[in-house]
Amino acid sequence: MEQHTKxxxxxxxxxVDELLNNYLEMDLLRFTTAGSVDDxxxxxxxxxxxxxxxxxxxxxxxVERASRRRGEDQLNLALITDGxxxxxxxxxxxxxxxxxxxxxxxxxxxxxxxxHVQYTRNMVTGASTANxxxxxxxxxxxxxxxxxxxxxxxxxxxxxxxxxxxNKMDLVGYDQEVFEKIKQDYQNIAxxxxxKDIRFVPISALKGDNVVEKSENMPWYDGPTLLWLxxxxxxxxxxxxxxxxxxxxxxxxxxxxxxxxxxxxAGRIASGVFHVxxxxxxxxxxxxxxxxxxxxxxxxxxxxxxxQSVAMTVADDxxxxxxxxxxxxxxxxxxxxxxxxxxxxxxQRPLQPRGRYxxxxxxxxxxxxxxxxxxxxxxxxxxxxxxxxxxxxxxxxRIKVRTAQPLFFDPYKKNRQTGAVILIxxxxxxxxxxxxxE
Amino acid sequence: MSEKLDNLExxxxxxxxHLRELEAEAIFVIRExxxxxxxxxxxxxxxxxxxVLFHLARKAFYPAKVPFPLLHIxxxxxxxxxxxxxxxxxxxxxxxxxxxxxxxxxxxxxxxxDTGYYATRNAIQSITLLDMIEQHKIDAALGGARRxxxxxxxKERFFSHRDIFGQWDPxxxxxxxxxxxxxxxxxxxxxxxxxxxxxxxxxVWLYIYLEQIELPSLYxxxxxxxxxxxxxxxAYAPFMRLKPDEKVEERDVRCRTIGDIPTxxxxxxxxxxxxxxxxxxxxxxxTERGMRFDDKVSETxxxxxxxxxxx
Numbered sequence: 001m002e003q004h005t006k007x008x009x010x011x012x013x014x015x016v017d018e019l020l021n022n023y024l025e026m027d028l029l030r031f032t033t034a035g036s037v038d039d040x041x042x043x044x045x046x047x048x049x050x051x052x053x054x055x056x057x058x059x060x061x062x063v064e065r066a067s068r069r070r071g072e073d074q075l076n077l078a079l080i081t082d083g084x085x086x087x088x089x090x091x092x093x094x095x096x097x098x099x100x101x102x103x104x105x106x107x108x109x110x111x112x113x114x115x116h117v118q119y120t121r122n123m124v125t126g127a128s129t130a131n132x133x134x135x136x137x138x139x140x141x142x143x144x145x146x147x148x149x150x151x152x153x154x155x156x157x158x159x160x161x162x163x164x165x166x167n168k169m170d171l172v173g174y175d176q177e178v179f180e181k182i183k184q185d186y187q188n189i190a191x192x193x194x195x196k197d198i199r200f201v202p203i204s205a206l207k208g209d210n211v212v213e214k215s216e217n218m219p220w221y222d223g224p225t226l227l228w229l230x231x232x233x234x235x236x237x238x239x240x241x242x243x244x245x246x247x248x249x250x251x252x253x254x255x256x257x258x259x260x261x262x263x264x265x266a267g268r269i270a271s272g273v274f275h276v277x278x279x280x281x282x283x284x285x286x287x288x289x290x291x292x293x294x295x296x297x298x299x300x301x302x303x304x305x306x307x308q309s310v311a312m313t314v315a316d317d318x319x320x321x322x323x324x325x326x327x328x329x330x331x332x333x334x335x336x337x338x339x340x341x342x343x344x345x346x347x348q349r350p351l352q353p354r355g356r357y358x359x360x361x362x363x364x365x366x367x368x369x370x371x372x373x374x375x376x377x378x379x380x381x382x383x384x385x386x387x388x389x390x391x392x393x394x395x396x397x398r399i400k401v402r403t404a405q406p407l408f409f410d411p412y413k414k415n416r417q418t419g420a421v422i423l424i425x426x427x428x429x430x431x432x433x434x435x436x437x438e
Numbered sequence: 439m440s441e442k443l444d445n446l447e448x449x450x451x452x453x454x455x456h457l458r459e460l461e462a463e464a465i466f467v468i469r470e471x472x473x474x475x476x477x478x479x480x481x482x483x484x485x486x487x488x489x490v491l492f493h494l495a496r497k498a499f500y501p502a503k504v505p506f507p508l509l510h511i512x513x514x515x516x517x518x519x520x521x522x523x524x525x526x527x528x529x530x531x532x533x534x535x536x537x538x539x540x541x542x543x544x545x546x547x548x549x550x551x552d553t554g555y556y557a558t559r560n561a562i563q564s565i566t567l568l569d570m571i572e573q574h575k576i577d578a579a580l581g582g583a584r585r586x587x588x589x590x591x592x593k594e595r596f597f598s599h600r601d602i603f604g605q606w607d608p609x610x611x612x613x614x615x616x617x618x619x620x621x622x623x624x625x626x627x628x629x630x631x632x633x634x635x636x637x638x639x640x641x642v643w644l645y646i647y648l649e650q651i652e653l654p655s656l657y658x659x660x661x662x663x664x665x666x667x668x669x670x671x672x673a674y675a676p677f678m679r680l681k682p683d684e685k686v687e688e689r690d691v692r693c694r695t696i697g698d699i700p701t702x703x704x705x706x707x708x709x710x711x712x713x714x715x716x717x718x719x720x721x722x723x724x725t726e727r728g729m730r731f732d733d734k735v736s737e738t739x740x741x742x743x744x745x746x747x748x749x
Contacts, residue, residue, distance in 0.1 A: 013711075016717050019644075019717075020647060020716075023644055024648075026456050027453065027455060028456035028459050095593050095609070096593070097589075098592055098636070100585070107641075122613070124615070128616045236450070236453060249473060250473045254501050254502035259502070268465075268617070295500075296497075297497035298501070307454070307463070308462050420615070422615060429622040431612045434615045
């Protein structure tokens with residue numbers, strides 16, 4: 001603000017336009033970090049926020065005070081991500097917390113999740129919207145059970161990019177051999193997973209090596225820093241632009257003199273691109289029509305693409321309502337009353353075999369019954385257990401579901417939007433499971 | 439302004455920049471609220487976040503009008519400028535306005551007013567708000583809160599469940615995956631919905647600039663009677679009790695956030711345009727909540743208030 005008075009209005013306007021121009025050149029990367037305090041997860045996030053100057057002075061003062069209260073001489077970066085009262089008391093993360101920072105290249109949203117097995121559901125939640133996962137490994141311990149667990153969840157939720165950060169390199173003397181051994185071990189387990197883009201970075205979150213600044217302690221490592229990877233990993237192909245899917249979310253009917261006959265079908269494009277003039281089919285009715293306009297508020301568009309929120313009008317006067325899906329006539333999703341899916345169970349109350357649940361898929365909701373539990377997965381070893389079919393909180397399982405109406409879906413692997421469901425308990429209204437259709 | 443600002447695909451074909459992606463996400467959440475609930479309302483404080491929220495709601499339902507009312511909780515200690523702007527906006531866009539009065543809540547004996555120098559009606563707002571929610575059978579209250587504002591807010595969901603007493607249980611929140619929002623509830627329960635969850639302060643300001651959104655005059659520099667309390671500049675009003683060593687003086691100030699008079703710290707500033715404000719925000723090193731007296735009570739004051747039904 002000191003410089004503020006020295007600049008003329010024109011200079012300020014110019015600077016702000018420049019800032020806004022740069023700002024609008026940033027895309028958005030959502031990433032998840034799973035881990036426990038012991039892995040240095042909080043310190044790593046604190047380090048990222050601190051070194052990218054996302055922490056304001058008053059927050060920093062609060063962290064300094066808190067560090068001093070705990071009798072620590074240095075700024076405790078882990079305290080930056082402190083959350084709820086209970087978490088501070090117990091020194092753990094219970095729930096998903098979202099953090100924000102940006103660099104001149106990108107804006108980042110961190111889904112900061114707890115790493116213990118009893119919080120699998122929170123990890124799944126954080127992973128559901130992420131483009132990228134940071135897997136933390138303590139260099140002293142190497143690849144452990146939870147490494148596999150965290151990596152499996154990333155792969156199950158179809159996170160396209162994984163950065164394996166081997167942390168606490170300072171405590172193993174910045175030894176290249178330690179890094180190479182862990183890298184090799186990880187590559188061995190990665191063969192069981194469905195992730196194509198995996199990178200490795202040796203870091204010390206505490207000392208700052210290779211997080212934002214390149215480390216001078218590891219001259220043998222000639223790869224990029226963690227932040228460089230976060231800024232530069234290509235995420236343009238993460239969104240499915242091949243299969244146009246438009247779940248109708250809301251029907252706009254102004255009923256004003258000016259817009260007397262207007263019916264706009266509003267929603268967020270789940271995947272693909274729609275053009276004015278496209279021949280489309282309405283599901284579930286199967287009726288076909290043509291897109292006559294696409295608009296974003298008062299702005300007419302020639303086409304729209306995922307993940308834009310728009311409204312469309314169509315040529316024919318047919319019944320279209322919330323829960324319907326608009327798709328191109330030549331590229332329709334699968335249709336079935338019976339689907340198989342992997343689920344993560346979220347609730348204290350175990351899955352009820354042949355129990356009735358409400359299934360929510362895109363903008364539609366219907367009754368569903370779990371007709372079979374195929375197997376339960378041991379998330380620490382990835383072994384399938386075909387005998388134990390009691391699905392409890394944090395369990396991962398493969399099940400069969402029958403729905404009261406036909407479901408129009410794509411396999412989750414192909415489409416994260418139209419392949420995902422949640423199950424809701426009819427009596428408590430709680431979200432009891434997340435499902436990924438196979 | 440450059441063309442880039444108006445271009446939905448400045449990053450390349452079929453790619454949205456982060457601000458347009460956040461806009462699309464917020465519009466999705468607003469429409470989902472209108473679709474899943476019978477009787478939503480938009481919590482309108484007159485501050486920039488609720489103004490941006492209303493702007494997004496207008497975009498979401500264009501060319502129809504916003505299909506729910508604005509709900510303002512008036513502490514009775516508001517800046518006149520806030521009330522004038524609220525009334526102007528309501529008239530301009532033809533929306534319904536509901537006003538809950540904290541003064542009325544106190545008169546009815548449902549809450550006792552704090553006394554002393556640090557007295558605010560901040561906590562009582564929650565009682566008035568829950569009263570209004572019950573009285574008007576509101577089942578979803580859209581708010582402009584953001585996760586980057588405060589550590590308790592960092593754990594909020596887009597669709598945040600409130601029990602029959604209006605309480606938030608942060609340790610037992612519904613998991614929220616992909617964009618599948620579960621707004622199912624029992625009679626008497628309601629939801630708070632936060633479409634701007636993923637926006638930061640700078641996002642909001644640049645969006646205001648980008649979209650040329652109108653704001654109350656309080657955000658821009660003006661000469662005002664103020665006094666300094668514990669390092670924070672507060673506006674003087676007849677109901678504000680001054681300590682013996684505090685003296686009223688005139689300064690050029692503006693609001694960085696808008697609450698009511700007792701809770702709003704003012705910034706000494708000569709910024710008179712949105713550009714100048716953005717410049718100020720981009721170069722400043724304190725959080726906007728750092729300017730709020732209501733958060734200074736204790737380390738967990740936001741969490742405590744939210745549990746009881748606060749915004």
